[in-house]
Amino acid sequence: MAQAQAQTTHAETQAHGGAHEDVGFPPFATETYGGQLLWLVITFGVLYTLMSKLVLPRLTGIIENRRVIIARDLDEAVAMKTRAEEAGSAYEKALAEAKGRAQALAQETRAKLAAESDAKRKALEADLNKRLAESEATISARKAEAMGHVRGIARDTASAIIERLTGKAPAPQAIESALDQINA
Template sequence: MAQAQTTNATTEAHGGAHEDVGFPPLKTETFAGQLVWLAITFVLLYVLLSRLVLPRLGGILENRRSTIATDLDDAAAMKQRAEDAGTAYEKALAEARSRAQGLAQETRSKLAAESDAKRKVLEAELAKRLAEAEATISAKKAQAMGNVRGIASDTATAIVERLTGKAPSAQTIQAALDAVKA
């Protein structure tokens, strides 16, 4: 009973008779109007989306698709250029190494030839000096040998004179020296 009094009090406060309060979309009296408004709203929303929003979104998606395709093409081209540059670098490096080895070999050959030439000049000079030294030694030896006979003769004369008290004759000394030499 208390609930009925509360409902009547609420109805009188709103200034009207007692009506059946419920969820408006489920009332059968308003289905036709609701369906008309639904159709109008759907058509307006469809026109708005198909004419304004979807073309803009399609343009944005196509723009992004073309930008991505262009970026991928640019990346592929840059990758190809990088590979070409790497290949060219490797080729240039190989050529530089071969040129460096050629120059080193040429320099070694040149230095070896110069060294051989200097060695031959030095050997020729040393051979000449050796020949001169041998000639000098032979001359000195011959000269010394020539003096040895005179020294031997003088020594033998001095020894015989000391031992015997009398100097031997020069022919006796020469004959003795000739006998020792032979």
């Protein structure tokens, strides 16, 4: 079957003009230069017109639009960077101020506590000095009172010792005169 088709195609080719003529590459045929040049000029003109009127304005608009967008984005990025740097420096400044206030507050609190502690210490010392003075006064009063009773105790003791040794009580005037001699 394939052989029959090949014979039919070969027969048709011979019927239409006989054998194959070698014409070469058609654009290099010198008989068609004029037509080729005319169509080249028409095609170039149409393509040039389409490119200059439709495609290039659109491409120029797109490129210009992108350039504007990129420039705006770069400006925004610079502005954001500036704002971020300003915010960072404001943060550092606020942090330094807060540290300064905290240190001042701590120093003030330390001074206040030291003053309160000193006042309490002085009040405690004054209270202790007052109690000490009262205690010394009480001791002196008791000592004076005890010393006031010593003469009576000495008289009673001397009378009791003499009575025990001798068996009879001595005269109170004799004991008083003996105590006066001791104190003198």
